[in-house]
Amino acid sequence: MASLLRSDRFLPAATGIASLAAAVAIVELLLRAEILNPHIMPYPSDVFAAIPRIIREEAVFQRFLVTAGETLASLVLIVAIGVPLGVLLQRNPLVRKATESWFSALAAAPIVLAYPLFLVLFGRNASAIVALAVIGSIPPVVLKTVDGLAATRKVLINVGRAYSMTRRQIFWRIMVPSAIPSIFVGIRLGLIFALVKIVGVEFLINFGGLGQLINELAERYDLAGTYAAIIFVIAVSMLAFTLTEWIEKWLTQR
Amino acid sequence: MKVAASMNRIDVNEVSKPEPDPVLVVERVSMKFNLGEQSVTAVDDVSFSVRPGEVFTVIGPSGCGKSTLFNIIGGLLGHYEGEVRIDGSKIAGSHESIGMVFQEESTFPWRNVIDNVAFPLELKGMGKSERLDRARHFIDMVGLSGFERHMPAQLSGGMRQRVAIARTLAYEPRILLMDEPFAALDEQTKLLLGEKVMEIQQRLKQTTLLITHNLSEAVQLSDRILIMTYRPGRVKRILDIKLDRPRTADVVGSEAFGRYVAEIWADLREEATRGMSDAESARR
Incomplete structure (x- = not known):
């Protein structure tokens, strides 16, 4: 066991879990000692105890699948729209200079507040949620794609030129692979933006997945259940993050 | 003299x-x-x-x-x-x-050693097993056998430059x-x-x-x-x-x-001095 913990592979994960457990224990102690107000914040032990209940009574897995499905659909669309847009901007300096600040502004805009517009356009369904999440989450993907491509080291491009590669070959075989780490930073940022918006809109319009459940549990003042449902939101985020990590690894180590 | x-x-x-x-x-x-x-x-x-x-x-x-x-x-x-x-x-x-070796670090960080060296052969459309065999030959030539699957980030600067040289040699330039x-x-x-x-x-x-x-x-x-x-x-x-x-x-x-170094330096000294004065006056 000791040798397992010492190994490079398991030590970071074990340290992470231990830190989380320690933080949870400290919160529990602060609540028990009433340094934190237990009427506003539930005991962590109650939150964990509420998990089987919300699985049984609130169909949390089904809601998890709804939110996860919306998140993955948004992820696919963010990549499918954001990366080509980033490529387009990088290849057209005029368009880039004209629109780059718009994308930065869009990233900062509280687009979630425009949800009534999306409800009118798409109806009260999952496509309205996904559309809002995608539009609000594309900017980091576009901006990091532009950054990544522009940051390709000149010497690597010269290596391609020395091998008489065409501009297209240099783009696809040198610039794109070189930009992948940056593009994936953008994708992960986009993912965070999207998940926050998805859960937020589900909460606001009382529709669909975990956001709606959180809304209902909060209205019933079921604090332990509310926080237990938030744990499932974190699980969606972890699932999507792991997926992007696998894809990045597959692309870079092929 | x-x-x-x-x-x-x-x-x-x-x-x-x-x-x-x-x-x-x-x-x-x-x-x-x-x-x-x-x-x-x-x-x-x-x-x-x-x-x-x-x-x-x-x-x-x-x-x-x-x-x-x-x-x-x-x-x-x-x-x-x-x-x-x-x-x-x-x-x-x-x-x-012409095969070029650059001053700056020029290995592709997303490819391992063998795939870096095989890159120009890939461009030539050579089949996978043939190009990997040939890449191994040049990796061996620069003394990096055993490091084929290492990523450039895992190598020292000198080793990375040897990878770049092997990649250029694999292209078999005149x-x-x-x-x-x-x-x-x-x-x-x-x-x-x-x-x-x-x-x-x-x-x-x-x-x-x-x-x-x-x-x-x-x-x-x-x-x-x-x-x-x-x-x-x-x-x-x-x-x-x-x-x-x-x-x-x-x-x-x-x-x-x-003696050769001294002779070249005798020729270069004057040039290097001019270069240094130029650089210094540009800073004034």
């Missing part, structure tokens, strides 16, 4: 005469850059030829236009005056007969064109890597054109050395290096080596 007299000087004017079957001929090449309203001549009327199988080195102080010359010969810079010919034919742009390939390495690694490159050059009879500002490196590796003037970069003279081959890194301890 007695030492100089014992070494075979070649007159600059003699260079324009065609050598017996040179692989590469650089004839009256000049290059100007426009910097705002000013025009700077980086390379001025440079001519030389490189014979098959020799190591020909261009040495000069910083700012003498060595790298401009490297980029012109490698086809990375156009719009110059004069001609670059390979086997008698004028070339424009990059040419498959002329290996290297721009200060050991500049980023420490002195000992530089000497040992130089020895390795010499060993490979002798084995493959690889025609090599080396660009450097390092005197010891130039003498250790070269058959002939072209000394350039500081801005505009012109040919000051070409010197034959008559040190026995095969050479190892131990050659740096020999008396003849020291």
Whole structure:
């Protein structure tokens, strides 16, 4: 066991879990000692105890699948729209200079507040949620794609030129692979933006997945259940993050 | 100077005469850059030829236009005056007969060692097993067997430069064109890597054109050395290096080596001093 913990592979994960457990224990102690107000914040032990209940009574897995499905659909669309847009901007300096600040502004805009517009356009369904999440989450993907491509080291491009590669070959075989780490930073940022918006809109319009459940549990003042449902939101985020990590690894180590 | 007299000087004017079957001929090449309203001549009327199988080195102080010359010969810079010919034919742009090794770290960080070395073979459309076999051959040649699956980030600077050299050799160029390939390495690694490159050059009879500002490196590796003037970069003279081959890194301890270094320094000192004064006055 000791040798397992010492190994490079398991030590970071074990340290992470231990830190989380320690933080949870400290919160529990602060609540028990009433340094934190237990009427506003539930005991962590109650939150964990509420998990089987919300699985049984609130169909949390089904809601998890709804939110996860919306998140993955948004992820696919963010990549499918954001990366080509980033490529387009990088290849057209005029368009880039004209629109780059718009994308930065869009990233900062509280687009979630425009949800009534999306409800009118798409109806009260999952496509309205996904559309809002995608539009609000594309900017980091576009901006990091532009950054990544522009940051390709000149010497690597010269290596391609020395091998008489065409501009297209240099783009696809040198610039794109070189930009992948940056593009994936953008994708992960986009993912965070999207998940926050998805859960937020589900909460606001009382529709669909975990956001709606959180809304209902909060209205019933079921604090332990509310926080237990938030744990499932974190699980969606972890699932999507792991997926992007696998894809990045597959692309870079092929 | 007695030492100089014992070494075979070649007159600059003699260079324009065609050598017996040179692989590469650089004839009256000049290059100007426009910097705002000013025009700077980086390379001025440079001519030389490189014979098959020799190591020909261009040495000069910083700012003498060595790298401009490297980029012109490698086809990375156009719009110059004069001609670059390979086997008698004028070339424009990059040419498959020239393989370039760059000063900066140039391995692809997303590819492991073997895939880096196999990259040019992939471009040639060679089948996977054949190109991997050939890549292994060149990895072995640069002494990196056992590191095939390592990523560049897991290697030292010297090892990464060996990967870049193996990648260029795998392309099987007629002329290996290297721009200060050991500049980023420490002195000992530089000497040992130089020895390795010499060993490979002798084995493959690889025609090599080396660009450097390092005197010891130039003498250790070269058959002939072209000394350039500081801005505009012109040919000051070409010197034959008559040190026995095969050479190892131990050659740096020999008396003849020291004499060559001293002779080149005598020529370079004035140029380097001009370069330094220029750099200092630019800061004022």
